[in-house]
Amino acid sequence: MKNTLIFAGLILVLAGGTVYLTFQKKPAEKPVGADLVATSTKPDFYLPDPLGPKKYTHNNPYFTFNFPADFSLTEGGRPGFEDNWSTLSQATGTVYTILTLPRSFQPGTNFSEATITLAGSTSATSTCTDLPNEALIKSGPVNIGGVQFERAEISEGAAGNLYQTTVYRRLVNNICLSIESTIHSTNLGVYDQGTVKEFDQSKIADLLWSVISTYSFRQTI
Secondary structure: OHHHHHHHHHHHHHHHHHHHHHOOOOOOOOOOOOOOOOOOOOOOOOOOOOOOOEEEEEEOOEEEEEEOOOOEEEEOOOOOEEOOOOOOOOOOEEEEEEEEEOHHHOOOEOEEEEEEEEEEEOOOHHHOOOOOOOOEEEEEEEEEOOEEEEEEEEEEEEOOEEEEEEEEEEEEOOEEEEEEEEEEEEOHHHOOOOOOEOOOHHHHHHHHHHHHOOOEEOOOO
16 A cells, blocks of 8 residues: 555656646747848849740741740741841841830839840841941940850930940851840930839840840851
8 A cells, every 4th residue: 555655656746747847938949040130122123034934946047045924025026128127237137036025124114115136137248247337336246145246336315215225246147147135215304203213224234135145046157
């Protein structure tokens, strides 16, 4: 009987200790990253992945490029032979594709749209890289898809609008290929004060180049 009482007492002591430990308040855990100070803020605009979900292939002539979903694609945007296939060219040519980045990409700004136009000409082969000097800034060759293109820039303004175009040209398979990126914006002075802010030109330019840099061409040597 005495042994039974001692055994029962031990069980009660152990049980009481378990209950005490169970209900002990645990020290608060420090949140992950509590020692880090947030120094970045959400940007006004964003750059989507330049190798985004869409890939385009053109077969004659052959070229491919990748572009984000923010752009819309028009095939043969100006079909047939056009005098304005490439900036300041006196020859005729054909527009193959036009990518358009809409105004909604940077809402509340003076950004109107941006385009990337790829065109070609068989009548401009002898003057393909002879970019004219009028209002142009020549910056030498640039590599696009493993091919060296001549590069130049031109700015044109009209009725409160500004068009800033970068021209890339190269003779590929007896076709003068032209890639042009154009940023169209409007003068802030045409808006009521405080209703529109200056657009982020550098981010637009970086985005256009990130698409152009994915262009790939098939050459015959």
